[in-house]
Amino acid sequence: MYVIAVYDISTKSSTGQSRLNKTMKTFRKYLHHTQFSVFEGEISKAKLTGLYKELERIVNKAEDQIKFFIIPNKNNLKKRVMGIQFDAESSII
Numbered sequence: 001m002y003v004i005a006v007y008d009i010s011t012k013s014s015t016g017q018s019r020l021n022k023t024m025k026t027f028r029k030y031l032h033h034t035q036f037s038v039f040e041g042e043i044s045k046a047k048l049t050g051l052y053k054e055l056e057r058i059v060n061k062a063e064d065q066i067k068f069f070i071i072p073n074k075n076n077l078k079k080r081v082m083g084i085q086f087d088a089e090s091s092i093i
Contacts (some may be wrong), residue, residue: 002074003048004040005031010063023059023066026051042074 005027009020024033030051031039043051048070055066071077 001045002041002046002071002077003015003036003043004069004071005066006038006069007064007066008037010060013060013062015061016063018036019058019060019064023064025052026058029054053069 005028007023009023010016011020027033027039030043030047031041034040059066
């Protein structure tokens with residue numbers, strides 16, 4: 001499946017910056033970083049479940065938000081990008 005995840009982590013509290021850093025590091029283990037608060041890529045159901053579990057331990061549900069857009073088949077995804085084109089899968093190290 002193909003997943004696009006966007007997040008908004010509040011940095012108003014003293015622990016917010018730490019949560020933001022932990023959230024980004026967690027996402028980087030599973031998906032490709034395509035914009036400041038956006039990750040995307042192909043992922044198995046098992047790995048997506050692992051990602052959810054890790055994020056649940058980090059996110060403050062009263063202050064933060066993460067949205068997952070799940071597309072069962074990447075071939076059904078139509079994406080339009082304005083500006084610089086970035087291939088998320090080409091940045092794998």
